[in-house]
Amino acid sequence: MQRLVLVLALLFPAAALSEPISGYQFMEPSTRQLQDDDFLNPAFFLVERGRQLWDGAWPGAPEGAASCQSCHGAPESSMRGVSARYPALDPATGKLVNLELKIQSEIARKLSAEPPQYESADLLALTALIAFQSRGMPLDVPTGEKVAGWLAQGEEIYTTRRGQLNLSCQNCHGEHWGQKLRGDTISQGHSNAFPIFRLIWDEVGSLHRMFSWCMEAVRAEPYEYGSEEYLALELYLADRGRGLTIESPGVRR
Ligand code: HEC
Ligand code: HEC
Incomplete structure (x- = not known):
């Protein structure tokens, strides 16, 4: 029995350790x-704030301007699994972006608005909202x-x-x-x-x-x-x- 364990340990030295x-x-x-x-969960108010930002016109945007919602529809379906795939290469630029940078560029490019700074409550809120849609999914x-x-x-x-x-x-x-x-x-x-x-x-x-x-x-x-x-x-x-x-x-x- 002990020998078997030893042999297994030699054959699969990393497997047991690398289980995250x-x-x-x-x-x-x-x-x-x-x-x-x-x-x-005290982080949850940010998911709700993210949802308001998603649904509504971006702060300062003109009446009738596009919103995340008007292009993407509900985040529950359109953003399902997205954060599991990030960071990823942005098709538009070929550069590696994480979710925060992708959201910033969506606000700049698709809403023609000033993106919120990294670590601001608004950026954390949209990041939390989108990441939440991948809850339970494996990192990919x-x-x-x-x-x-x-x-x-x-x-x-x-x-x-x-x-x-x-x-x-x-x-x-x-x-x-x-x-x-x-x-x-x-x-x-x-x-x-x-x-x-x-x-x-x-x-x-x-x-x-x-x-x-x-x-x-x-x-x-x-x-x-x-x-x-x-x-x-x-x-x-x-x-x-x-x-x-x-x-x-x-x-x-
Ligand atoms: C001196 C030891 C130490 C070093 C060096 C260190 N960390 Fe940490 N790290 C911690 C401690 C303590 C925590 C808080 C407890 C925990 O979640 O592990 C933490 C937490 C984290 C977490 C959050 C884990 C979670 O489940 O939320 C990440 C991610 C992380 N570290 C990444 C890094 C990275 C990347 C580096 C190198 C740049 C690094 N750490 C270097 C001690 C260290
Ligand atoms: C004018 C329409 C439009 C608006 C407004 C818009 N998006 Fe997008 N978004 C797209 C399109 C089209 C894509 C896919 C192509 C690309 O990545 O640029 C996309 C891609 C994304 C992705 C990456 C999805 C993936 O599968 O990798 C995220 C995340 C995203 N948008 C978030 C947002 C957020 C958050 C907002 C609001 C702040 C927003 N978008 C506003 C059209 C829009």
């Missing part, structure tokens, strides 16, 4: 309960030659030690998950619940805000929200989390 575990599993029961119940970002360079860049950033503490993302989320760090249990650092309501922020934040928080935790200089570095990292993380389902909008400590 959602950050949800590392949360206290009280935090999980907040995510489990849409009425208690693009693979293959066209994104290979982005994935390689993401992996490079993920595994590079940085900051005064000289730690990489991989050091904490790949090698030390399950361990305690200043009141947190370090998870595998997956992206499947964003945007999240984070209790210690007392508000909703994007994945890129989380990246910056982690970089600051090791006293490294963070990149800009929406930067190529963060997009590459986002794609790499979604690929690394393949098998997980979307929980957005999530709740974390």
Whole structure:
């Protein structure tokens, strides 16, 4: 029996390890309960705000101007599964975009309006609304030659030690998950619940805000929200989390 286990371990060394575990599993029961119940989930007001923005004329737009709704119809059908596929190459530009950047460009191009800034309540609201439509669906970002360079860049950033503490993302989320760090249990650092309501922020934040928080935790200089570095990292993380389902909008400590 023991020999069999050993042989299996040698044959499939990575399989057991590479089964991704959602950050949800590392949360206290009280935090999980907040995510489990849409009425208690403090991120939910943003989904509702997102729905108002989706349905109505964009703030400041002339009467009768197009809205998300007038082109796309109900988000429940038109946006189902969309966020599971992002970040993706934008057909219009050929560039890698995440959901936030895609929404910004929709507002600029299709509504001819000034897009809300990254991390603004309006952008988080539309992001939460659209991500929510993929809840329960598996992460399914693009693979293959066209994104290979982005994935390689993401992996490079993920595994590079940085900051005064000289730690990489991989050091904490790949090698030390399950361990305690200043009141947190370090998870595998997956992206499947964003945007999240984070209790210690007392508000909703994007994945890129989380990246910056982690970089600051090791006293490294963070990149800009929406930067190529963060997009590459986002794609790499979604690929690394393949098998997980979307929980957005999530709740974390
Ligand atoms: C010093 C250890 C440490 C390092 C290094 C670190 N993180 Fe984190 N990270 C944390 C802690 C602690 C949390 C909050 C608890 C948790 O969810 O893991 C967290 C949370 C996260 C989450 C949210 C997980 C969820 O389920 O909501 C993501 C995503 C993440 N980190 C990505 C990264 C990336 C990308 C890097 C590298 C740029 C990085 N982290 C570097 C400690 C670290
Ligand atoms: C004038 C019509 C029009 C308006 C207004 C419009 N869209 Fe779109 N949208 C489209 C079309 C057509 C596409 C597909 C082609 C593309 O990606 O540009 C699209 C694509 C998208 C996608 C990507 C879907 C995918 O499958 O990858 C998202 C997300 C999106 N729109 C969100 C929005 C949001 C949010 C608004 C409101 C702020 C909005 N759109 C307003 C026509 C519109």
